[in-house]
Amino acid sequence: MGVTQERESIVWVWAALYAELPVNTGKTVRYQGDEVALFRLGSGSVKAVQNRCPHKDGVLAEGIVCDEHVFCPMHDRRINLSSGLVQAPDTGCVRTYATKIQDGAVYIGFPMSAEKAG
Numbered sequence: 575m576g577v578t579q580e581r582e583s584i585v586w587v588w589a590a591l592y593a594e595l596p597v598n599t600g601k602t603v604r605y606q607g608d609e610v611a612l613f614r615l616g617s618g619s620v621k622a623v624q625n626r627c628p629h630k631d632g633v634l635a636e637g638i639v640c641d642e643h644v645f646c647p648m649h650d651r652r653i654n655l656s657s658g659l660v661q662a663p664d665t666g667c668v669r670t671y672a673t674k675i676q677d678g679a680v681y682i683g684f685p686m687s688a689e690k691a692g
């Protein structure tokens with residue numbers, strides 16, 4: 575997994591080849607203790623969120639994607655993949671991560687804490 579540091583606060587981590595990401599199917603990406611669910615949406619955009627549902631830790635990369643949302647596979651809570659917010663009537667949120675597509679590859683932007691920076 576390649577790592578590129580941009581500015582001081584984000585580390586861009588190579589996550590997948592864009593062409594090899596199935597549409598509307600999650601992929602789990604791990605980097606230094608963070609576990610992220612990466613999705614290529616039908617619109618062509620790529621979204622990344624914390625991989626664990628705030629309700630009872632359902633694995634969001636295994637959820638069903640519809641438009642800009644993923645449905646948790648455990649109890650079907652619907653989470654917006656742009657904001658990370660659980661949709662009403664349920665409540666909660668998951669962390670969102672920046673993504674970029676560059677030279678056919680998908681990168682996830684991980685916040686770089688002082689301890690990770692070494």
Ligand code: FES
Pocket residue numbers: 627628629630631632646647648649650651
């Ligand atoms: S664990 Fe996700 S809805 Fe319950």
